Amino acid sequence: MVKMIDFEDTLGKSIATAMDSTDAAIVPFLPYILQDFWEMGTSSEIVIDFVERYCANVETRHATSVQIIDLGCGKGAVSVKLAVALKCQCFGIDGIPEFIDTAKEKATEYGVDTLCRFEVGDIREKIHELGKFDVIILGAVGQVFGNYHTTLTTLSEHLSPEGIIIIDDAYIDDASTFQHPSILPRRELLKQIGQAEMELIDEKTNSVADSAKEFENLQKRCRELIAKYPEKTSLFEDYIKNQTTEYDVLDNKVICSTMVFIFSRPFSINRASQRVLEKAGFALEAQLKNAIYKNGEYMDELIYVKRRNENG
Numbered sequence: 001m002v003k004m005i006d007f008e009d010t011l012g013k014s015i016a017t018a019m020d021s022t023d024a025a026i027v028p029f030l031p032y033i034l035q036d037f038w039e040m041g042t043s044s045e046i047v048i049d050f051v052e053r054y055c056a057n058v059e060t061r062h063a064t065s066v067q068i069i070d071l072g073c074g075k076g077a078v079s080v081k082l083a084v085a086l087k088c089q090c091f092g093i094d095g096i097p098e099f100i101d102t103a104k105e106k107a108t109e110y111g112v113d114t115l116c117r118f119e120v121g122d123i124r125e126k127i128h129e130l131g132k133f134d135v136i137i138l139g140a141v142g143q144v145f146g147n148y149h150t151t152l153t154t155l156s157e158h159l160s161p162e163g164i165i166i167i168d169d170a171y172i173d174d175a176s177t178f179q180h181p182s183i184l185p186r187r188e189l190l191k192q193i194g195q196a197e198m199e200l201i202d203e204k205t206n207s208v209a210d211s212a213k214e215f216e217n218l219q220k221r222c223r224e225l226i227a228k229y230p231e232k233t234s235l236f237e238d239y240i241k242n243q244t245t246e247y248d249v250l251d252n253k254v255i256c257s258t259m260v261f262i263f264s265r266p267f268s269i270n271r272a273s274q275r276v277l278e279k280a281g282f283a284l285e286a287q288l289k290n291a292i293y294k295n296g297e298y299m300d301e302l303i304y305v306k307r308r309n310e311n312g
Contacts, residue, residue, distance in 0.1 A: 025232075026239050029225055031098035033239070036217040038106065039077035041140025042168040046204050046258045047078050048085045054164050054201065054260055055135050065089070069133045069158070071123045072141035076103025076116065083112035088135075092118045093126050132160045139168040143182060148189055152196035152261060165198070165261040168206070170254040178253045186255075198261045201282070206256040215247050 026033075034040065055066065066088040070079045073092030080103070083090050094100055100118045107116040119126075124144060136155050145151040155165050172178055172185045184192070193200050222236040229236075250256055 023235060023238060025235055027096070029236075030096060032225060033218060033221045035221065037214070038075050038102070040074045042078055042137070043206055043258065044078045044081040046206070047137060047139075047166055048082055050164070050166055050202065050204075050258070050260050051082065051086060051088075051135055054262070066135070067091070067133045067160075068135040068137065069093075069130065070137045070139070071127070072139060072144070073099075073103060073118065073137075074139070075099045076106050076118055078137060078139060079103070079116050079118070080106045080110050080112055083107070083115040084110050087115065090116045092116065093121050093123050094118075095120065095122055127154060127158065130158050132158055132163075134160050134163045136163070136165045137167075138165070142169075148184065148192035149195045152193060152198045156196065156198065156263065159263070161263065163262070166258065167261065168256075168258045170250060170256045172254050176253070180249065180254070183249075183254055193261065198263060201260050201262055203257045203259040206258060211247055211251055215243065218243055 051068070066086070068079070068082060068088055068090045070076075070090060070092040073079055073094045076092050076099075079090035079092045082088060092100075092103055094103070097120050100120045103116070103118040104113070107113040107118070123141075127145075136159055138151070138155065143151065145154045151167075152165065159165060170183050171189050172180065172183055174185055174187050176185075190200065219240055222240050226233050226236050
């Protein structure tokens with residue numbers, strides 16, 4: 001059964017954009033179209049690896065006290081697999097009720113329903129109600145908060161001092177002449193990251209090996225919907241057309257990457273942030289005495305740099 005939600009509202013339009021559609025009328029049909037997918041977009045294996053390596057609190061505290069927020073969590077694959085692997089607390093939010101239903105079912109199936117909590121909501125609004133988290137995940141949902149400067153500034157308000165932000169997205173190689181209205185060249189991406197006083201400490205490009213099978217399943221479900229709702233043929237055919245273009249862009253025109261960000265200004269007493277930088281290959285370059293005033297006291301600012309590999 002298709003739940004006919006109000007697709008004219010801003011949430012419906014935002015979901016449509018995040019799912020690479022130009023028509024919000026497709027949103028109520030997405031649970032059917034995407035029924036063959038549990039893990040959508042973001043690789044849970046990559047995220048788990050990054051959390052294990054760079055979340056200082058995974059090492060320094062009991063894992064069940066580590067707080068992770070998964071914004072635009074889809075069907076909960078990343079959160080559920082994180083909870084299974086690391087026994088941390090995961091809170092997922094998504095705008096599609098059927099996706100959240102699946103996420104809850106999967107958490108129960110995998111025995112982590114006491115560690116995972118899922119909720120239907122608009123992440124653009126919900127973010128303002130949230131506290132601090134050790135890990136913030138924004139996986140393959142596009143620029144729902146705005147550009148990278150706005151996104152990182154918004155998310156960093158809810159990040160613990162030694163926490164990490166993981167974003168799954170795409171960018172255009174600086175040597176490419178390709179242009180896209182919602183995908184930035186890497187140099188502009190790095191510029192906006194710096195403006196947000198964040199540091200990109202690691203990234204891993206994502207494989208698109210399974211994209212052909214994914215697209216085949218997507219087309220199959222759209223054809224089934226055309227047979228059931230012939231009056232909406234143009235809606236589903238336009239979605240297939242948009243997806244054809246997007247799959248080509250992701251496969252051939254841009255670099256799909258999962259990226260890790262931290263605050264770019266570690267201070268002297270925050271040893272956890274220093275360890276994260278050192279793990280990422282950064283080295284202490286300078287220590288600026290009393291350069292930061294925080295919580296009523298002056299602290300030293302530490303300048304870390306990442307040196308190029310001398311062997312190339």
